[in-house]
Amino acid sequence: MKKLNPPNNAQIAALVDIVGEENTLAGDAAFDYTHDETTDISAEPSIVLKPADEAEIAEIMRFANENLIPIVPRGLGTGLAGGSIPFDGAVVLSLERLDKIIEIDTDNLMVVTQPAVITGELQSTLEDMGLFYPPDPASKDSCSIGGNVVTNAGGMTAVKYGITRDYVKGIRAVLPGGERIKYGGKLMKNVAGYDLLHSIIGSEGTLALVTEITLKLLPLPPFGVDLLVGFDSIEKAADAISEIIRKRLIPTAIEFLEGDLVRLVAEALEKDAPMPDAAAHLIISLDAETEDEIERRYFGLGELAMELGAIDVLVADNRPFRERLWDMRRSIREALRAVSPTIVAEDVAVPRSRIPELVDGARKLGEKYGIRVFSFGHAGDGNLHIDALKDDIPDDRWDEIMESYIPELLKLAVDLDGTITAEHGIGWTKKKHLPIGMGEAELALMKRIKEAFDPNGILNSGKAI
Numbered sequence: 001m002k003k004l005n006p007p008n009n010a011q012i013a014a015l016v017d018i019v020g021e022e023n024t025l026a027g028d029a030a031f032d033y034t035h036d037e038t039t040d041i042s043a044e045p046s047i048v049l050k051p052a053d054e055a056e057i058a059e060i061m062r063f064a065n066e067n068l069i070p071i072v073p074r075g076l077g078t079g080l081a082g083g084s085i086p087f088d089g090a091v092v093l094s095l096e097r098l099d100k101i102i103e104i105d106t107d108n109l110m111v112v113t114q115p116a117v118i119t120g121e122l123q124s125t126l127e128d129m130g131l132f133y134p135p136d137p138a139s140k141d142s143c144s145i146g147g148n149v150v151t152n153a154g155g156m157t158a159v160k161y162g163i164t165r166d167y168v169k170g171i172r173a174v175l176p177g178g179e180r181i182k183y184g185g186k187l188m189k190n191v192a193g194y195d196l197l198h199s200i201i202g203s204e205g206t207l208a209l210v211t212e213i214t215l216k217l218l219p220l221p222p223f224g225v226d227l228l229v230g231f232d233s234i235e236k237a238a239d240a241i242s243e244i245i246r247k248r249l250i251p252t253a254i255e256f257l258e259g260d261l262v263r264l265v266a267e268a269l270e271k272d273a274p275m276p277d278a279a280a281h282l283i284i285s286l287d288a289e290t291e292d293e294i295e296r297r298y299f300g301l302g303e304l305a306m307e308l309g310a311i312d313v314l315v316a317d318n319r320p321f322r323e324r325l326w327d328m329r330r331s332i333r334e335a336l337r338a339v340s341p342t343i344v345a346e347d348v349a350v351p352r353s354r355i356p357e358l359v360d361g362a363r364k365l366g367e368k369y370g371i372r373v374f375s376f377g378h379a380g381d382g383n384l385h386i387d388a389l390k391d392d393i394p395d396d397r398w399d400e401i402m403e404s405y406i407p408e409l410l411k412l413a414v415d416l417d418g419t420i421t422a423e424h425g426i427g428w429t430k431k432k433h434l435p436i437g438m439g440e441a442e443l444a445l446m447k448r449i450k451e452a453f454d455p456n457g458i459l460n461s462g463k464a465i
């Protein structure tokens with residue numbers, strides 16, 4: 001890789017010319033672009049550019065590539081691995097102005113969209129037409145669909161419907177050298193050539209800038225119900241997840257929440273905690289084509305939950321109750337941050353049958369290091385968010401603990417046949433830990449792929465690999 005340099009004044013002037021001064025930010029005005037949602041890391045960009053379209057993006061990239069200027073792509077900055085932070089004076093290329101839904105094609109059940117459309121807004125527009133784009137990260141009201149594509153975001157519905165990758169059928173993108181490319185389209189099948197589309201999905205902004213996305217859609221299932229199931233022990237709740245999968249019930253979502261966490265979130269939202277004595281909860285979502293089917297499914301699941309030792313099952317079968325439940329789930333991070341502004345958030349995944357061992361191992365690590373560790377999240381996919389709270393631990397002691405705690409936690413997941421990250425990606429924060437989950441040959445191959453896309457290493461340099 002060549003040595004990169006932040007742009008000098010003349011180069012900044014040339015970049016500003018491409019997008020127009022009104023579409024740039026620098027200094028204090030660029031504060032929002034110094035960080036994402038990862039706690040405790042930030043860096044100042046030399047300038048923020050907000051291009052209007054793919055042509056301007058291509059021009060920026062051509063200029064940056066010729067002059068070895070580092071470029072950091074940015075969606076809406078909700079990342080949890082520091083992926084869009086502009087270290088070393090990089091230029092931030094924000095996709096935020098590419099925020100239009102281009103076409104909803106009801107003949108082919110596809111949507112063509114620009115990358116900065118907010119995922120939740122895309123979903124509700126589609127739902128109004130009886131259409132369904134299932135992947136729903138907990139950040140869906142603030143993250144972009146383009147960010148979802150390049151982080152291959154997961155979400156609550158992955159148990160039944162899969163993740164972002166399963167819906168992307170085509171993209172347009174700009175390569176680091178400024179070339180404009182297009183892969184796929186409104187196609188359910190396409191095996192022409194190497195599957196570069198799927199190399200770009202999940203590439204964390206290191207291979208290309210995604211400028212347009214074609215997504216497959218489904219008909220919106222007309223009936224849905226959520227169950228809140230409480231257990232008097234964490235073990236029983238964790239075991240119930242494996243048992244539900246073993247029984248082949250496949251709900252839309254199975255989210256796991258420790259009881260202490262539910263109480264903490266309820267307090268933050270100034271609401272009463274449901275089932276206040278529960279040690280752990282599962283939120284289980286079901287959908288169906290008919291009312292009879294949904295009733296049959298939730299009765300069956302409720303009965304199974306009681307057989308598995310649940311203390312109670314609440315059925316949320318109307319919109320306000322369902323929204324309250326999911327608001328509680330989506331408010332977890334905010335609530336945790338209110339009690340401890342510094343959090344180390346890991347998002348490991350294991351085969352679903354090994355969730356009980358992961359929950360137990362994470363709890364033991366918390367005890368070993370004397371820190372508060374909460375596990376929650378998409379347990380039905382074998383994916384848990386495991387958040388360690390700094391609370392009032394002094395900085396140097398916290399850093400020392402994290403030096404050992406993080407690799408131990410990641411190794412725990414890998415030893416359970418898992419992965420060090422299921423959703424958030426490697427970004428900046430997990431780069432040094434990638435060898436825990438990946439062999440030398442795989443790492444070397446990834447580096448060669450990066451070089452093929454980006455020979456000068458200008459795009460999101462230092463991230464992901």
Ligand SMILES: Cc1cc2nc3c(=O)[nH]c(=O)nc-3n(C[C@H](O)[C@H](O)[C@H](O)COP(=O)(O)OP(=O)(O)OC[C@H]3O[C@@H](n4cnc5c(N)ncnc54)[C@H](O)[C@@H]3O)c2cc1C
Nearest residue numbers: 075076077078079083137138144146147153154205210423
């Ligand atoms: C409260 C909370 C809950 C979350 N829940 C989930 C969850 O359930 N599931 C999940 O997967 N994630 C979750 N996340 C993480 C985050 O929301 C996702 O990673 C999301 O996909 C990031 O989208 P963004 O638009 O904010 O991207 P950014 O944070 O701006 O960027 C993320 C990465 O993508 C690159 N990038 C962004 N847009 C483009 C583009 N168009 N072309 C090329 N590169 C680009 C950036 O360089 C960066 O490396 C959560 C985050 C928060 C704060």
